[in-house]
Amino acid sequence: xxxxxxxxxxxxxxxxxxxxxxxxxxxxxxxxxxxxxxxxxxxxxxxxxxxxxxxxxxxxxxxxxxxxxxxxxxxxxxxxxxxxxxxxxxxxxxxxxxxxxxxxxxxxxxxxxxxxxxxxxxxxxxxxxxxxxxxxxxxxxxxxxxxxxxxxxxxxxxxxxxxxxxxxxxxxxxxxxxxxxxxxxxxxxxxxxxxxxxxxxxxxxxxxxxxxxxxxxxxxxxxxxxxxxxxxxxxxxxxxxxxxxxxxxxxxxxxxxxxxxxxxxxxxxxxxxxxxxxxxxxxxxxxxxxxxxxxxxxxxxxxxxxxxx
Numbered sequence: 001x002x003x004x005x006x007x008x009x010x011x012x013x014x015x016x017x018x019x020x021x022x023x024x025x026x027x028x029x030x031x032x033x034x035x036x037x038x039x040x041x042x043x044x045x046x047x048x049x050x051x052x053x054x055x056x057x058x059x060x061x062x063x064x065x066x067x068x069x070x071x072x073x074x075x076x077x078x079x080x081x082x083x084x085x086x087x088x089x090x091x092x093x094x095x096x097x098x099x100x101x102x103x104x105x106x107x108x109x110x111x112x113x114x115x116x117x118x119x120x121x122x123x124x125x126x127x128x129x130x131x132x133x134x135x136x137x138x139x140x141x142x143x144x145x146x147x148x149x150x151x152x153x154x155x156x157x158x159x160x161x162x163x164x165x166x167x168x169x170x171x172x173x174x175x176x177x178x179x180x181x182x183x184x185x186x187x188x189x190x191x192x193x194x195x196x197x198x199x200x201x202x203x204x205x206x207x208x209x210x211x212x213x214x215x216x217x218x219x220x221x222x223x224x225x226x227x228x229x230x231x232x233x234x235x236x237x238x239x240x241x242x243x244x245x246x247x248x249x250x251x252x253x254x255x256x257x258x259x260x261x262x263x264x265x266x267x268x269x270x271x272x273x274x275x276x277x278x279x280x281x282x283x284x285x286x287x288x289x290x291x292x293x294x295x296x297x298x299x300x301x302x303x304x305x306x307x308x309x
Contacts, residue, residue, distance in 0.1 A: 017082045017133045019048045023096045025088030028112040032062040034123045039066035089113020094263045097162045097285050106286040132290055143201050143285040150276030152260050153268040160281050161262045163202030168194030170259035181246040192229040212236045241280040248275035
């Protein structure tokens with residue numbers, strides 16, 4: 001199993017980064033300007049770039065000299081793409097990781113949002129960032145991810161999560177009943193608004209809001225956290241990442257609207273006695289980092305103190 005959240009020098013020569021994919025959040029106000037600037041900087045350094053086929057309408061609507069006649073691909077493949085540049089916020093990075101984690105391609109986050117907790121560089125620093133990539137002066141940080149599989153709404157689902165998997169009461173005003181298992185061992189029968197199972201990365205997201213602990217990103221574990229439990233004894237539990245965790249709906253009287261979500265995105269509504277199984281993904285998130293001495297806790301304090309809706 002791969003280690004998580006460790007810095008290691010990227011092997012190779014200064015010419016390692018040759019072709020990159022631009023992954024876009026086109027809803028950001030500054031997207032067109034920043035993407036055009038990055039395209040110009042890449043061309044000046046001999047870095048070729050491409051876009052996903054689905055971005056073709058946006059490219060036509062935001063035609064710039066830097067974006068004209070760009071290559072379009074359906075999906076990146078290892079060996080053809082050296083890195084993925086993610087333009088957006090943390091949500092955009094989560095979507096990119098979910099879509100491409102199985103490709104094992106490193107991602108560079110370019111912050112067009114507010115928090116940018118998972119992102120590495122700001123638009124004003126793009127020129128220096130590209131120079132460091134060409135010089136091989138960067139590292140790869142590995143973050144463990146979750147692999148989710150199970151039955152939901154009568155169909156089979158399979159997904160990867162960077163932050164968390166959650167089952168919640170959705171739009172219902174009443175609590176739901178769930179069983180949580182580690183392997184075949186029942187941990188507890190929860191009466192609550194739901195359950196969150198988070199990775200170390202996700203311990204600072206939904207799980208933190210639900211009263212869970214902050215976990216350093218290099219600790220291989222899951223955090224099982226009930227949401228507003230109707231019990232004095234139900235508390236967050238830290239589990240080994242080597243375990244298989246199963247979450248099962250167990251209602252006496254089933255109600256509609258019980259929601260399965262992955263990294264904050266609704267997947268489907270679950271039926272009674274359906275369950276999902278969560279293990280550590282065999283693929284880690286690969287994040288390009290320039291500062292090998294970055295202090296996680298200083299970054300955490302700085303980012304969370306800026307947070308506002």
